[in-house]
Amino acid sequence: MTMKLEFPLLGLLAARSMTGYDIARWTRVEGKFSGLDRHPSQIYRLLSRMETEGWVSHVVDPRSTAPDAKVYSVTDAGFARLLRWVHSVYSPPRRFQDPEFIGRLRIAAMVDLPRALQLLEEELEARRRQVAENRGRDRGEDHLSEAARPEIDVHALALFADELNAYGEAAIDQWISWLERMHDVITQQLAQRAEQGATEQGTIEQGAAPSKSGSSERTGR
Structure with a gap:
């Protein structure tokens, strides 16, 4: 993308x-x-x-x-x-750590924090599904008993493929971990803002409400 x-x-x-x-x-x-x-x-x-x-x-x-x-x-x-x-609609691509997602998240975080949280949830769902569909898949093409040509080292091929697969799994796991951490951070920020807003609203309402003594004086009681 x-x-x-x-x-x-x-x-x-x-x-x-x-x-x-x-x-x-x-x-x-x-x-x-x-x-x-x-x-x-x-x-x-x-x-x-x-x-x-x-x-x-x-x-x-x-x-x-x-x-x-x-x-x-x-x-x-x-x-x-x-x-x-x-x-606008964000459709997570197959490749994780996509520049468009990072760009959207960066800008959403500074203009609309709830939208940033929504983007994180969409990306998390896509990456967790990606792991569920691919982790532990059959990789028989990387583990050959013999090759089509005698020059091919099937043991080295299997070793390299296994290391590359392990690297990919670790990378997407780390990405998911970061997404989860950011999700927690933004959720906490939104909760703090909501609590602060409720406190400020309560203070405004208390200041606007007339006292009982003031009300009695105005009504002549």
Whole structure:
């Protein structure tokens, strides 16, 4: 699944205004861990198109010792587009740790925590089902009694296949463990916010309610 680069960029600019150079540096350093490493020329072309579409705008930051810089920010239209993407249907692909999921989760966490929790639940369900369907499957093609050609080392083939399979199982187990931990973290955050909201609402209601003595004085009792 290929994620459009415009959405991570809109997410970056929704959090803080940045120059094109700052964005290119982020994609080069941080983006490489989530499949977003891009050449600077691609970043600048995309920023220009996004500005034409009305999703971002820029102001010029004068520099005394360097060329003036364009500082980009997300417009209301751009933020609305970002929210539509975050809330659009997510279909987990066969490959886990997909860049689109990571991008959606990152942005959902900062704009809509319940949506982030929903994304985690959808991804968890898909990966648990993937493990249930594939763990312990017949792997006879990796364990041959003899090969079609005498040059093939069937013992080395089996050893490599077993190690690779063990690595894959450990990787998806670790991914599921991280998803479960994030699910717990966000669930706790939502519970704390709900409790805080209830406390604040109770305080407001107490402050708005007239006291009995004040009520008696106003009625002449």
